[in-house]
Amino acid sequence: MIIYKQSGTDPNCKLGHEIRQIIERKNDFMRKAESAAGVLFCREIGNGKKAFEAVCHNDLESYPEHVKLEKEFTIPQKWIEKSLCGDLCETKEAIDNIRRRSERILCLYYRFARSMLETALANATAPQTCYEGFVLNLCTPDGEPLFSENHFFGDTGRQSNLLKGSFLGDEKKTSASLDFLAGKLADMKDEYGEPLRYVADTIIIPSNRTDLYLKFIRAIAAQDKCKWNLVILDWRSDDDRFMIMSSDANRELGGNIFFNQVPLVVTSWTDQYTGNYIVDSSCRFNVKFGTYKHILLAIDTASEGTI
Secondary structure (H helix, E strand, C coil): CCCEECCCCCCCCCCCEECCEEECCHHHHHHHHHHHHCCCCCCCCCCCCCCCCCCCCCCCCCCCCCEEEEEEEEECHHHHHHHHHCCCHHHHHHHHHHHCHHHHHHHHHHHHHHHHHHHHHHCCCCCEEEECCEEEECECCCCCECCCCCEEECCCEEECCEEEECCCCCHHHHHHHHHHHHHHHHCCECCCCCECCCCCCEEEEECCCHHHHHHHHHHHHHCCCCCCEEEEECCCCCCCEEEEECHHHHHHHCCEEEEEEEEEEEEEEECCCCCCEEEEEEEEEEEEECCCCCEEEEEEHHHCCCC
């Protein structure tokens, strides 16, 4: 099941595009981990030789510890009685508004889930970050942060998905940079050292870099065939940095994952001892990056330290 990041209203830009995947069972993550590690692929060997052994970084140890969220509110009995008796019209309206909170919990839940992963992506050059009091692990199975210049593949291979350089300018230069970065993402190697060849199709930018948004709009319009989806993340940056992602790799390799271990449950009842009306909600979830091979971060060095 996929949920979508939606922001912006520009008709020339496709903004409703998936940036995460919901995993509701641990077995689903294990299948994604196998695909990311490359163990589903075979390699030809000579007669009498030992089978080729792929080195898989331990995805089981990187399985995240889930956080539990609970919320409960109570409507005192006397206010319920007043509203039922019609003593005060204002009281009845207030009670109805409080009861509608249970309906809004679902919207808040999805907003919280989206914001948590946005925070993780925005701070993924570090090994961890905090969100609403929770410590989020931003490392991939190789032990490096999501965006790193020293990612592992195979036994001793290294590759980077954190790039710095001069990427932005007029439409021609920005368009050429997009093609260059798409090539870098396509050349990401699996555990055998073979290029994965995933096609980049998503650009993710900070919400406060208006000039960056306009540059990409013009660059995308200048290309003969528009393959790009432009996603504006709720994220503030001090320089012109942006992410390039393959939605196919994100889905097939288990990239940006929201673990919905215990889905949201909202219950309400009248307490038999006090007569108070109680609404309770609880859920358990976390976010995790199952691989780094689906995304890269590009930092335009000419804009570092500018706002």
